[in-house]
Amino acid sequence: AxxxxxxxxxxxxxxxxxxxxxxxxxxxxxxxxxxxxxxxxxxxxxxxxxxxxxxxxxxxxxxxxxxxxxxxxxxxxxxxxxxxxxxxxxxxxxxxxxxxxxxxxxxxxxxxxxxxxxxxxxxxxxxxxxxxxxxxxxxxxxxxxxxxxxxxxxxxxxxxxxxxxxxxxxxxxxxxxxxxxSIDWSIKGINRTIRAIDEEKVKIMNNFGKNDGKTIKINNKKYKVSALSDNNNKVDLYQLKSNDSMLYFRPSGTGPEVRFYIFGNRDTH
CATH class of the missing domain: 3.40.120.10 (Alpha-D-Glucose-1,6-Bisphosphate, subunit A, domain 3)
Known part of the structure; x- marks a missing residue:
C-alpha cells in the first residue's frame, strides 16, 4: 500500500x-x-x-x-x-x-x-x-x-x-x-472470498465447468463463461465476462475458500 x-x-x-x-x-x-x-x-x-x-x-x-x-x-x-x-x-x-x-x-x-x-x-x-x-x-x-x-x-x-x-x-x-x-475510477475492483471445504470447491468448479464456452444469465445480465487452465489442461480459474464487467474466481490453494475478483462499472457491478 x-x-x-x-x-x-x-x-x-x-x-x-x-x-x-x-x-x-x-x-x-x-x-x-x-x-x-x-x-x-x-x-x-x-x-x-x-x-x-x-x-x-x-x-x-x-x-x-x-x-x-x-x-x-x-x-x-x-x-x-x-x-x-x-x-x-x-x-x-x-x-x-x-x-x-x-x-x-x-x-x-x-x-x-x-x-x-x-x-x-x-x-x-x-x-x-x-x-x-x-x-x-x-x-x-x-x-x-x-x-x-x-x-x-x-x-x-x-x-x-x-x-x-x-x-x-x-x-x-x-x-x-x-x-x-491516472486510472479510470468508473471501474471498481473488489475481492471477495467465500468459505468452502474441498468438496464444495470441487462442486463449484464442476458446476461452472458444465457451462464452459456458454453464455449464462445472472440477474438479467449475460455472462460468457470461460475456463482458464494450465498446460496440463487442469482448470484453475473461471472467467465470467459481460459487456461491462469481468469476474474471476478460483479455489484457494492455502485454505478452505473460493476467491472472487470482480471488475465492473462502479454503479452497476
Missing part, C-alpha cells in the same frame, strides 16, 4: 491502483512501450495503454516463465506444464501459451508491424497482492542467422522485487503526476 500526501491530505492506494496508474503514466506521458505481464485477477485498468497484455496464473512461478521465454532461457518442462499462460490478441481473445516460440513470434510481429525494432520495451510482471518486477528488453539480430531475439543488459529477476516500481512511482509523484487522475 502507499500513502500519498496531496493538497494537504493523505490518500491511500492499494497495489492494483499504484501499478496501473504507474503504467498508464509511463505509457501516456513518457511514451514507454509496456509488455504487461500480470496475474489474471490483477487490475485491468492499465491494459489499454500496454503494447501487449499477457495474463498468467497467480504467483511468480507463472510470471517468471514469460520472462524466461522471451529471453530464450530454458524452462523445466514441468514448470511450463503447470503454468497458466495466455496472451490477448487484437480482438481481446485469450490465446494459450504452451511454449516460447508462438509468444516470441507474436510479439516480434507486432514490433515489426509498428516499426519499433529500435525501441526499448519495459516488461512489467506483477500481481494484485503487491509483487512487481520489471526489466528493459531490446530487440537484437543474430549476426549469423539474422534471427531477431530479445536481450537485456540488466540482471534477470523472475521473482517479486517491487523496489524499482516503488522508486518509479515515487519519482512520478514528485514530478506532479497524480495516481487519482
Amino acid at each position: 502507499l500513502y500519498v500526501k496531496q493538497n494537504g491530505e493523505y490518500y491511500y492506494y492499494i497495489p492494483n491502483e499504484i501499478y496501473s496508474a504507474m503504467h498508464n503514466i509511463l505509457a501516456n506521458v513518457y511514451h514507454k512501450k509496456i509488455i504487461n505481464v500480470r496475474t489474471i485477477p490483477s487490475d485491468l485498468r492499465g491494459d489499454h495503454t500496454s503494447f501487449i497484455n499477457i495474463f498468467t496464473g497467480v504467483g511468480y512461478k507463472h510470471l517468471g516463465v514469460i520472462l524466461y521465454f522471451l529471453l530464450g532461457i530454458e524452462v523445466d518442462q514441468s514448470k511450463v506444464d503447470s503454468a497458466i499462460l495466455y496472451y490477448e490478441d487484437k480482438n481481446k481473445n485469450l490465446i494459450k501459451i504452451d511454449n516460447a516460440a508462438p509468444l516470441k513470434q507474436k510479439l516480434l510481429e507486432l514490433i515489426k508491424k509498428t516499426n519499433l525494432l529500435e525501441e526499448e520495451f519495459l516488461i512489467v510482471m506483477w500481481e494484485e497482492s503487491g509483487g512487481h518486477t520489471l526489466n528493459i528488453l531490446n530487440v537484437s539480430k543474430d549476426e549469423i542467422t539474422g534471427e531477431l531475439r530479445f536481450e537485456t543488459k540488466f540482471p534477470i529477476i523472475a521473482d517479486k522485487y517491487p523496489v524499482p516500481a516503488l522508486v518509479i512511482i515515487t519519482e512520478l509523484i514528485s514530478r506532479g503526476h497524480k495516481i487519482s487522475e
Whole structure:
C-alpha cells in the first residue's frame, strides 16, 4: 500500500491502483512501450495503454516463465506444464501459451508491424497482492542467422522485487503526476472470498465447468463463461465476462475458500 500526501491530505492506494496508474503514466506521458505481464485477477485498468497484455496464473512461478521465454532461457518442462499462460490478441481473445516460440513470434510481429525494432520495451510482471518486477528488453539480430531475439543488459529477476516500481512511482509523484487522475475510477475492483471445504470447491468448479464456452444469465445480465487452465489442461480459474464487467474466481490453494475478483462499472457491478 502507499500513502500519498496531496493538497494537504493523505490518500491511500492499494497495489492494483499504484501499478496501473504507474503504467498508464509511463505509457501516456513518457511514451514507454509496456509488455504487461500480470496475474489474471490483477487490475485491468492499465491494459489499454500496454503494447501487449499477457495474463498468467497467480504467483511468480507463472510470471517468471514469460520472462524466461522471451529471453530464450530454458524452462523445466514441468514448470511450463503447470503454468497458466495466455496472451490477448487484437480482438481481446485469450490465446494459450504452451511454449516460447508462438509468444516470441507474436510479439516480434507486432514490433515489426509498428516499426519499433529500435525501441526499448519495459516488461512489467506483477500481481494484485503487491509483487512487481520489471526489466528493459531490446530487440537484437543474430549476426549469423539474422534471427531477431530479445536481450537485456540488466540482471534477470523472475521473482517479486517491487523496489524499482516503488522508486518509479515515487519519482512520478514528485514530478506532479497524480495516481487519482491516472486510472479510470468508473471501474471498481473488489475481492471477495467465500468459505468452502474441498468438496464444495470441487462442486463449484464442476458446476461452472458444465457451462464452459456458454453464455449464462445472472440477474438479467449475460455472462460468457470461460475456463482458464494450465498446460496440463487442469482448470484453475473461471472467467465470467459481460459487456461491462469481468469476474474471476478460483479455489484457494492455502485454505478452505473460493476467491472472487470482480471488475465492473462502479454503479452497476
